[in-house]
Amino acid sequence: MAERKHAQGAAPVFMYLFTWETPVLNGRLKSCHALEIPFVFDNIARATRFTGDAPERFALAEKMSEAWLAFARTGVPAYRELPVWQAYDTETRATMIFDQACRVENDPDGELRRAWSDIPIANRRA
16 A cells, blocks of 8 residues: 555655564564554543553553644654654565664565565455
8 A cells, every 4th residue: 555655646655564572461462453552642641551660661552643633734754763764665665663673664564565566456354
């Protein structure tokens, strides 16, 4: 999707990957679907059954919510507590990794992406 949005050229595309793992259920959920939502909206204090109660999670929630607010205001998810987050393109595939230590990686999981891109669309299954 990011590559198609980039190809349209209508606006910059910013890609992220949320890798923070919840300690809930002895960590069995890992970094599951929708776990980032309480962080984006900075309401993790209300989501302890999903995020746990470790105080360290507040710093990540601040970074994510401030990045989303900046994106809504300016179209660029820049926040002083995050590394420079370049727009996504097909050369670097810059992706913000949201975790205890946030960082930008170029083409994370590139091998997996290439494997999927080699499969004709008609043969892909979710």
